[in-house]
Amino acid sequence: EVQLVESGGGLVQPGGSLRLSCAASGFTFSSYWMSWVRQAPGKGLEWVANIKQDGSEKYYVDSVKGRFTISRDNAKNSLYLQMNSLRAEDTAVYYCARTEPSGSYRYWGQGTLVTVSS
């Protein structure tokens, strides 16, 4: 059974940093692109970043470029999102998702809440 479990969310002050993790199981992690998607409270879905199977390609939404870094450790079946210089508008539930060959996101984690507030 495919499982994605996010962790690392919490309350952080503006300007602070946080590292999210996504533990994957039930599939060959190194064979899939992986993505982060976020959802601010009461708002819609926003694609944040994705990373190729071997980590050689990474892409970001403009609003997080230079502040967030996506990475993966295929030996540990884990996906990460390092978030620096956090802003109030980064407050959201962050989901990790597996990207299928079709490009769609078939499997999602349960999400982890990041709150940026003083």
Next chain:
Amino acid sequence: DIQVTQSPLFLSVSVGDTVSVTCRTSQDIGTYLAWYQQKPGNAPKLLIYAASTLQSGVPSRFSGSGSGTEFTLTIRSLQPEDIATYYCQQLDSFPPHAFGQGTKLEIK
């Protein structure tokens, strides 16, 4: 960047209705589009990919159509468990793999 526009944003529906949600993109994306259903407190669920291919396990009352810049999600004979918010997502080019704004279904 490819812009994705959904309409309507809210839809008041009754059980048994046929419901249609439209997604328009600012550039031709072929059939690189997916539809998701999200219920409060839950992660999104993939319904349709490649514009019209039903994900395994999704009821056949859900269907997708369209190509290029205009796409439609149709729900026939709406059931109570279909009350949710629906999102489209363009998958042709990134960054970003943008989502539409979402369409929230509410019971009339």
